[in-house]
Amino acid sequence: MIDGAKPAALPARAGLGLKPEHYGHILDARPDVGFFEVHAENYMGAGGPPHRYLEAVADLYPLSLHGVGLSIGAAGPLDGEHLRRLRGLIDRYRPQSFSEHLAWSTHESGFLNDLLPLPYTQETLERVIAHVDEAQQAIGRRLLLENPSTYLLFAESTIDEIDFLDEIAERTGCGLLLDVNNVMVSSINHGLDPVAYIDRFPVARIGEIHLAGYDETVDGAGDRLLIDAHGSPVKTDVMALYAHTLARTGPLPTLIEWDNDVPDFATLHAEAVHADALIAREAARRNVHIRAA
Amino acid sequence: MSFATSQDHFAQALLHAESPLPVGVTTARGEADAARFAVYRNNVYVGLAKTLAQRFPVTERLLGPEFFAGMARVYAQDNKPVSPLIIEYGEDFPDFIAGFGPAREVPYVPDVARLEAAWTRAYHAADVAPLDLHRLASLPPDVLPHMRLAVHPSATLVSSAHPVGSIWAAHQTTVVTGVTEWRAETVLVVRPDMAVNLHVLPGQDAPFARAIFAGETLAAAAEAALAQDANFDFGAALVGLAALGAFADIHEGDTA
Structure with missing residues (x-):
């Protein structure tokens, strides 16, 4: 494919995480999937099958590059070496989207391999804004910042999460990735109304939506505790919240995240078909509305 | 705070x-x-x-x-x-x-783990075409002893007192197959193209491969192998390793 033929943005379709166990099937069967998303860090080796397959898939489908290791929410500085690796991947694959998390994962003790929460204060806001500015400068493009799933709160937080994200986007020009499963997880975990969260979210800033399956347990007091597990189908309540989200946002690129206990491709694809149906329904509803008006 | x-x-x-x-x-x-x-x-x-x-x-x-x-x-x-x-x-x-x-x-578990660590390194290693056998064959016999081989970026040699390559291979299927002969094994882990391969080297070739991987000249490597086994066949060992994709380049002198 010639460079100019690449679309500039992800389509308003359902996409899937690209998993090594599905490489062969995807290239043989070329399933109708809106886009594929990969974790950037899994493609930071020098060579080998991951790059060979990603090149082939990126020739056939729009690509979203999703970072899980930049640690934008760290108090310490960003890893310059990691920024250079990200830049290298972005220059090589020209993904239609690059996204990262409002979270931290790197500390002087090493890489902690989890998306950890941060308090929302003026000080942390300024730090995150500086990091997003630095990252966008280094990779040479706009990024999407994802709302986190959290299991605890910080007493020192003084800024609401949506206001925090909105201010980062306002001042850095970054877009937002709205993870609807994270909204459900955090809202239930903190006794908030997930619908109210969606209704307050700055929809014009959203570049992509994520959906995933959560696990459920209880905390020390016996209260419901949802875990962002990415190991099962999207739950019914999250799909309903997603439909509610689409009614506000209109059709948007939507990723099904299923990273643990990855199922066969047909099972994964069925999730995308479901999301695509909701996107198509919303598109139709809007067209009808426009014609009626 | x-x-x-x-x-x-x-x-x-x-x-x-x-x-x-x-x-x-x-x-x-x-x-x-x-x-x-x-x-x-x-x-x-x-x-x-x-x-x-x-x-x-x-x-x-x-x-x-x-x-x-x-x-x-x-x-x-x-x-x-x-x-x-x-x-x-x-x-x-x-x-x-x-x-x-x-x-x-x-006691053999650490060496099996070394094979598995090498497997992942090979999987993600830089993509480099292995040394062409024709190039090897075209070298005049008198310069060959002074040459050194650049190891392929995907290649690792694991030498063990245990049959770790056979143990690894026996565990690639749901039902574990038997390991027939309990002996020392030297295993080459390499990815010449897209597939990572594990090869248990013939016993007489192992000291030769180890010396080459350590950066010795072909003459020194052959000497090390002959010291272990008088039946060592230099040509067969060299062509054999090259055919498996163990090398990226061949050059004279000390520099890699």
Whole structure:
């Protein structure tokens, strides 16, 4: 494919995480999937099958590059070496989207391999804004910042999460990735109304939506505790919240995240078909509305 | 408390199960909850143990999943990934296993783990065409002894007192096949194209391969092999290793 033929943005379709166990099937069967998303860090080796397959898939489908290791929410500085690796991947694959998390994962003790929460204060806001500015400068493009799933709160937080994200986007020009499963997880975990969260979210800033399956347990007091597990189908309540989200946002690129206990491709694809149906329904509803008006 | 300080406290509490919860974490109820904080601890350690299990599946099979998970957790306590490149995690896990008391009863396990570590390195190594056999054949016989070979970027040699290549191969199927002969093995792990291959080298070729991988000239490597086995066949060994994709280049002199 010639460079100019690449679309500039992800389509308003359902996409899937690209998993090594599905490489062969995807290239043989070329399933109708809106886009594929990969974790950037899994493609930071020098060579080998991951790059060979990603090149082939990126020739056939729009690509979203999703970072899980930049640690934008760290108090310490960003890893310059990691920024250079990200830049290298972005220059090589020209993904239609690059996204990262409002979270931290790197500390002087090493890489902690989890998306950890941060308090929302003026000080942390300024730090995150500086990091997003630095990252966008280094990779040479706009990024999407994802709302986190959290299991605890910080007493020192003084800024609401949506206001925090909105201010980062306002001042850095970054877009937002709205993870609807994270909204459900955090809202239930903190006794908030997930619908109210969606209704307050700055929809014009959203570049992509994520959906995933959560696990459920209880905390020390016996209260419901949802875990962002990415190991099962999207739950019914999250799909309903997603439909509610689409009614506000209109059709948007939507990723099904299923990273643990990855199922066969047909099972994964069925999730995308479901999301695509909701996107198509919303598109139709809007067209009808426009014609009626 | 500054952001940096509070994040330090969070990290300390996260990494040490006996630590109290970090100051300032709370819930909608207004009180800290250990079960909630434990989700993060669990994510870190279960995630790292799972990463190791994915990289070392035969080692896990040999030791059993429970023992492996416990050992991985002990390793992860003191060995965090040094970068977000989780694909590189566990490079020195085989050395850790070798020094891990309870695993010493199964002496071949560290070398099996070395094979598995090499497998992942080979999988992600730079893509380089292996040395062309025609180029090797075109060299005048009198210069050959002075030449050195550049090892292919995907290639690792694992020499063990145990039949680790055969043990590894026996565990690639659901039903473990038998290892017929218990002897020392030197195994070449290499990815000449897209597939990672493991080759148990003929015994008489092993000292030759080891010397080449250590950067010796072909003459010195042949000498090392002949010292072990008078029947060593220089041509067969060299062409054999090159045909497996062990080398990227051949050159004269000391520089790689």
